[in-house]
């Protein structure tokens with residue numbers, strides 16, 4: 399909060415911001431390059447729909463005076479809270495410095511959020527705020543954006559119950575970062591098969607001896623060209639699959655695959671792929687159900703000591719049982 403207040407005060411001192419009825423606003427027209435990120439002209443912008451006494455409808459809030467019952471902090475303009483954009487500038491300037499090499503974010507933040515971050519940061523420091531912006535496309539469920547508010551959220555742990563982390567990475571990297579990423583079971587299944595192909599090529603038996611097998615350099619070069627082209631990960635993945643295919647072919651021909659496999663592991667590592675063997679973990683619930691039923695059968699046949707063993711083992715792994723007149727209920731205990 400002190401950093402935020404210092405920036406707002408600095409902007410007021412330099413004439414880029416003004417106080418009005420307990421609020422502080424940024425003078426958009428005082429920043430000549432406002433709109434350069436979202437490629438909009440100030441004259442075509444529709445005013446921000448905000449209440450308050452502003453000099454110009456385009457001006458945005460840096461500090462908002464407290465309303466009754468709202469959380470608030472003390473400031474030179476009375477109690478209030480920060481506007482929606484200033485905390486990002488405060489954190490960046492405080493923890494990273496005046497100029498960031500790369501600033502990322504979703505495409506939905508380009509305007510007004512990042513535009514406002516640029517304006518308030520550059521007017522405060524006088525320095526360039528960001529050298530490169532990376533804006534990623536949204537994750538979609540069919541035609542809709544995946545979001546908490548739409549209730550169609552699928553969490554990463556839920557996906558990882560059924561798919562390996564590599565399969566999920568391949569699914570994400572299969573779309574260019576600026577394009578929307580559309581979730582579907584088909585796409586995840588395809589990613590799972592892709593992960594298996596890469597693992598098979600990288601971890602399959604090595605042969606030592608005849609022939610050089612697959613040379614790594616041409617694939618490394620193609621991979622770098624793809625990544626140099628604004629992180630074209632779908633194309634870089636295609637290089638990995640080509641390499642895997644050639645490794646398998648030369649292995650079948652009885653050639654040495656060490657160089658090819660080393661290159662495949664190296665380039666996969668760049669994309670965060672581990673290519674580790676192993677199955678995705680299975681959901682635990684059906685196994686817990688089966689044990690609970692088994693325990694009930696044991697109790698009915700009066701094998702209480704075995705039944706108690708099952709209960710205590712389940713307790714050890716965080717599953718609580720409760721015997722009710724309707725039968726045994728189970729739940730995860732809070733850790």
Ligand SMILES: [Zn+2]
Pocket residue numbers: 486511
């Ligand atoms: Zn931000």
